[in-house]
Amino acid sequence: MSSQKQLEGMIFDVQSFSVHDGPGCRTTVFLNGCPLSCKWCANPESWTVRPHMMFSELSCQYENGCTVCHGKCKNGALSFNLDNKPVIDWNICKDCESFECVNSCYYNAFKLCAKPYTVDELVQVIKRDSNNWRSNGGVTFSGGEPLLQHEFLHEVLLKCHEVNIHTAIETSACVSNEVFNKIFKDIDFAFIDIKHMDREKHKEQTGVYNDLILENISNLANSDWNGRLVLRVPVISGFNDSAENISDIISFMHKNNLVEINLLPFHRLGESKWIQLGKEYEYSDKGDVDEGHLEELQDMFLDNGIACYVGHETAF
Structure with missing residues (x-):
């Protein structure tokens, strides 16, 4: 009798030795899919669950005469200018399922943003890293929005707790109450984002209202x-x-007896990813948050009895 096929999840990265994503040294698993489309997003490759392609011009060897990807795209998404540089029609590329350009490239200029893992495969990776955690580490599920792949995530969480692995999550909380409550039964630590309290302003910059969050x-x-x-x-x-x-x-936190918050200053570390996905990055000219202003915001929380950490100074 054949064994039942395991659930698969789409993962775009697994990082070992993470020290800012929860208590101790951790393994952070980045799951594909997100219901938000934040205009400053540092991981825009995570927005869709299905595999899709990124193109790195810096990795491409077109200037050295490489033509290995020529003729590989049967859908007509890939052409070349007079300098031999690849030109991608992203409207066609987004529906591709064969990724012949990715398979042909020796230099990783074309790469996929998602890799399938079975539950056991991912748990094995997590267990392997557990040798590095000592007594206070664990696994953190991030994204994207990890709760979008809730069936897969639920099975992984159950297996983690079977062997006493501490579980954490970084989430937007933008999923149904049913999914949220089901997953959080097996979560030990959580970071939840609040982008803005005004629902209209929230939608303007993230694509969704904040009511459910x-x-x-x-x-x-x-x-x-x-x-x-x-x-x-x-x-x-x-x-x-x-x-x-x-x-x-602050009012929302007081109303719900919440006592800790982390302020993360804006950065542009994801800008190159937008370019590699053929997307326009609207925040390229956005200035950094003034350090003095951050201190003022921190003081507002502290003066109201709320522990407030700036950047990666969270007290784990």
């Missing part, structure tokens, strides 16, 4: 869940760094 956070805070929750705010000048928005976050 705030509802899930409130429900979790008022449940019998016994894990640790730290809210996170990606601080972006001119979007969510006003005293009014910070005051609204």
Whole structure:
């Protein structure tokens, strides 16, 4: 009798020795798929669950006369200019399922943004890394939005807890109440993002309203869940760094007896990924958040009895 086929999840990265994604030294698993489309996103390759291609011009050897990818795309998405440089029609490329350009390239100029793992395959990777954690590490599931692949994630979490592996998650909480509650039964530590308290401004920069996000956070805070929750705010000048928005976050936290928050200053580390995906990055000219202003925002939380960590200084 044949064994039942295991669930597969799509993963775009697995990072060992992570020290900023939860208590101790951790393995961070980045799952594909996200219901948000934040205009500053550092991982835009994570937005879709299905595999798709990125192109790195810096890795491409077209200037050295390489033509190995010529004629490989049967869908007509790949052409070449007079300098032999690949030109991609992303509207065609996004529907590709064969990825012959990726398979042909010797230099990793074309690469896929997702790799399938079975539950056991991923758990084996996590267990392998557990030798590096000592007594206070574990695994953190990030993304993208890891809760989008909730059936796969649930099975992985169960297997982790069977061998006493500490579990953490970085999530937008933008999923149904049912999915959220089911997964959090097996989560020990959580970072949950709050991008903005105003629903219209939230939608303008992320593509979705924040009602469901705030509802899930409130429900979790008022449940019998016994894990640790730290809210996170990606601080972006001119979007969510006003005293009014910070005051609204403080009120929300007081209402729900939430006591910890992490302010993450805006950065442009994901800009090259947008270019490699053929997307326009609207935040290329966005300035960094002033350090003095960050301290002012931090003081607002501290003055209201809320532990506030800036950057990666979270007290684990």
